[in-house]
């Protein structure tokens with residue numbers, strides 16, 4: 001693994017804890033979002049602001065990072081495809097072990113760090129991706145799209161098709177099965 005760059009905004013420099021158990025430090029900063037904080041429907045755009053509000057606590061085995069990360073996610077309603085934007089706030093709690101201690105006791109499946117630099121990015125990505133809704137909606141009552149012509153029903157109250165051609169029925173059943 002290549003050495004971490006302590007100037008990168010998602011690399012936390014915990015040197016001031018000096019490996020003294022019980023020592024704590026606040027980490028509050030705004031970092032640009034890295035790639036892949038997303039699912040197919042919604043995500044946090046690259047380089048938009050991530051607000052980190054974290055606490056680093058030195059414990060015997062390493063450093064416990066806890067707190068919240070908040071950002072604005074953008075995507076599309078899963079029912080009507082309207083663009084949407086919603087705040088996301090995720091809790092982070094992860095113990096990063098000192099690499100030298102982890103080498104003595106490699107059983108535990110915890111992230112490790114060396115030289116007082118903790119790479120928060122993988123932990124952050126897991127937490128954010130898990131917290132994003134798989135089927136975001138513009139409104140909990142969003143009625144979706146007309147299965148016959150595809151117009152958003154939200155913007156067209158009372159929309160309906162008077163002509164009932166049995167071929168349309170067969171088509172709409174197909175769409176309903178898909179949706």
Ligand SMILES: [Zn+2]
Pocket residue numbers: 077078079080081082137138139142143144154
């Ligand atoms: Zn919608």
Ligand SMILES: [Zn+2]
Pocket residue numbers: 146147148149150151159160161
């Ligand atoms: Zn229609």
